[in-house]
Amino acid sequence: MPRVLILTGDAAESLEVMYPFQRLQEEGYDVDIAAPSKKVLRTVVHDFEPGFDTYTEKPGYRIEANIAFKDVHPEDYVAVVIPGGRAPEYIRNDPDFARIVQYFFHTEKPVAQICHAPIALAAAHVMTGRTSAAYPALKADVEAAGATFVDGAAVIDGHMVSARAWPDHPQWMRAFMKMLKENAPVIP
Known part of the structure; x- marks a missing residue:
């Protein structure tokens, strides 16, 4: 079976990890979840509530990262998914995150990214000249990374x-x- 990699960490948005994880399995893909270390991750639920200028955050599901970034051989995977939440804020600092992401961009294998993922992709220097959606509050970050922001x-x-x-x-x-x-x- 073809394998797909999800790159995430603690405080990732629950739905942005769980939905692609289960959807890919439903279609018959093997899916590995990679994080800075192999461990059980704590996700978070971001919700939009009346009266708040931004999203709120609550504890989410626990999900196992079955492989550490340092142990990932990106050539073993046909695609990569990068969820949002707060995880991109710190996974972008892991040099193996950049190594993995750069492989997918240089080989032009499918990449799915959502929400706050562009801040991690910017740190991996793969956003220049691209067109990308993101959580709308990240418009300035997407543009600072040399990409065109699209609210889509x-x-x-x-x-x-x-x-x-x-x-x-x-x-x-x-x-x-x-x-x-x-x-x-x-x-x-």
Whole structure:
């Protein structure tokens, strides 16, 4: 079975990890979750509540990272997914995160990224000249990284599909699954 890699860490947005993890498995892909260390991660739930100028945060699901970034051989994977939440703030500082991400961009394998993921991709120096969605508050960060910000649900730029946040999952995953099946179909 083709393998897909999810790059994340503690405080990732629960839905942005769990939805692609389960959706990819449903389609027959093997999925590994990588983090700075192999451990049980604590995700968070970001929600939009009346009266708040931004999202709120609550404890989310626990999910196992079954491989550490340092042990990832990106050539073993057909695609990568980078969820948002707060995890991108610190996983971007791991040199192995940059090594892994750069492989997918240089080989033009499918990349799905959402929400706050562009700040981690910017640190890996792969955003220059790209077009990307992101959580709208990150518009300035996307532009500072040399990319064009688009406020959209499934922004496709070559081999990369991006979205604003978990409310965009249907459009984001539909576009990513189409790209993935064209590039690395599951053969029964």
